[in-house]
Amino acid sequence: MALLQISEPGQSTPPHEHKLAAGIDLGTTNSLVATVRSGVADTLADENGEHILPSVVHFADKDEILVGTPALSHATTDPLNTIASVKRIMGRSVKDLATLEGYLPYKFIDNESHVPRIDTAAGAITSVEVSSEILKSLRERAEASLGGELIGVVITVPAYFDDAQRQATKDAATLAGLNVFRLLNEPTAAAVAYGLDQQAEGITAIYDLGGGTFDISILKLTKGVFEVLSTGGDTALGGDDFDREIASWILNQAKLKATNDHQMMRRIMKEARRAKEALTAAEAVDINVVLNGDRHFESTLSRHQFEQLIETHINKTIVWCRKTIRDAGVEVREVQNIVMVGGSTRTPYVREKVADFFGKQPLTNIDPDKVVAIGAAQQANKLAGNNPEEDMLLLDVLPLSLGIETMGELVEKIVDRNTVIPVTRAQKFTTFKDGQTAMRIHVLQGEREKVADCRSLATFDLTGIPAMVAGAAHILVTFQVDADGLLSVSAEEQNSGVRASVEVKPSYGLSDSEIETMLKASFQHAEEDVHTRALIEQQVEADRVLEALRSALAKDGSLITKEEFAKIEQAKSILLSARQGNDGEKIKQAIKSLENESEAFIARRMNRSVQQVMKGHKVEEFE
């Protein structure tokens, strides 16, 4: 519900002030930041007029971290300290790295922690820190061009990102000092950019072919609610394959084999890429490249030849489209819109094959490199409250099933994939030995039946179960997934009331204290006082709490008892005076006690909203 805005002199913000918010596309190869200005969403350029920030970070030294194009120039001369494609290792464990497709040209440090650390000249660096540098750079760009601090951002993630990968992305944002309104699925953002959320209803396919990855997502829109019905794709398929096909064609024509001559191979790849891009508009392109020694290769590649070269790759994407559409439980002809995302969708043959398969033309008029960031910016603008008349909602689903380990190293699913989030699910388990007093709960994510084939997210113990015969204990395990797709789990033995719970931090994710240490280090680095930062954060949260309470009381004061009101007032005045001081910890405590006092009232308000919808009234009618 929209919070009622009441302005008290000198206390609350004027209702019409535009709040600064941004959308961030944190991509594997490139990243972008966009914002809505004067009602129009567009990406923001750096001081050189460049919109695209290559997702590359160069760590030469603790005091010299380069991001983007300047970092890219070190890629060949200093490859071990130049980190690219870090998104591929976000939320991955040391063990996962070995199974990742594609070669990672970095030195990883063997350490106790499960979090992979890359050995650089600036020290041991995690993927979260690398991403955080990219986010910081985008944040600085946005704040410089908007002239103020961002109050919140929407960051996009692939729809299939699991809990660990989402958590790592959020950690990177925390480290970059960003307030995340929401992690938004990339395909949803693309659909928003095309204004498909404004349509009454329909099925949309998002076809995203980047340099190295392919994703297809099927979304369903019904009266302002977006659901991701299914996703599919291939993490090793993209426009780079087109380049490689042309390169091998050149080698073939020149009667050469792929060699260790990296210089020559690089020249050929460069020429291949140029040819591919030229063939977007031209029917044929002249190829001219220096081979080994003084040998030149000259030829012409027609668009038709090129299309034959890339046919199998495109066909693979079409097979994925068919499979993903069936996963969604819809028919191909029911798909009303096809949105093209990613630079490789500029290739006319890709568009043609996609149009053939779906039986209609795909949408291509927004720059396919920018479309995700633009949609994210529009959503950030709405969540910041800059667009109150629009009440569109984006609903997401859980990308992969969640479950726990049971006997025989099998996984018992508790929440199925594609369940709309937020979601809470509970399942009962029991003990299998007489007198068993503890139970280890192993949380997993994935579709397969065996523990070894799923992703291990966390392990925790429920201890202190009274000794009973096997099967007598009733252990209720509850999963809760929030709107960002992040999980928390609790377990309770129902006869004795013994409880245990965890915020699921993936076993190989960063702990809160590790993040805090990194945060401190980064502030020392920036010569900023970490206490000042913490104090400001608590002050902001205090203002938020007080403002929320003020408007809640103004609107629903009738839902509160005299005693509650008195207690809340008392807690409020304690918070107000703490807010004037400079002790962050004290403010935190005061917020906590105010929240304790008002918990019942806030819950009652939410309950009343539920009741009003039950009665068939919109809450607006009561305002």
Add this chain to the structure above:
Amino acid sequence: MNIDLTRNYFELFGFAENYAIDQEQLAEKYRIFQAELHPDRFANASEQERRISVQTTAFVNEAYATLKSDLKRAHYLLRLSNIEFNADTETSSDAEFLMQTMELHEQVEKASHTEQPFQSLQELSLQLKQNQQDLINQFEKEFNAHDLISAKDTALKLQFYERLTNQVRKQQEKLEEELL
């Protein structure tokens, strides 16, 4: 949890406890709930309000998913009528039905080895859908007639078809993966 989430799902969405429900009305009401309660509506609110919003929305989502699914709604109605059962371990006691299930299992196995496996599986899947629809109609009749014992048996049969449909789907996926 302080919020009252013990409410009956049917009551929550304004339906009587009948098996037949108006899916459009269900979806419409769900959207209104989401519009009022979803955490995105509380992006600028306090942590506390966001947490309570997550809990409430999760409850509404669960209720919606239960009512929307023909199978889950059947199970839920039986539970409300104090008919407890474990759909994962119990099966129907109808001997003729059990014979049929064995045949169907065989058909699924065979379908992927025919000349045109995609088409065979597609046909089988359509037939399963039809059988499910028949059972849904049957459940409705039995439940309305308060014949809960028969209704439970029908719900278990539905559960079987659900599993078999998933199996057909897995076969289809396997075939497609071979094409990739």
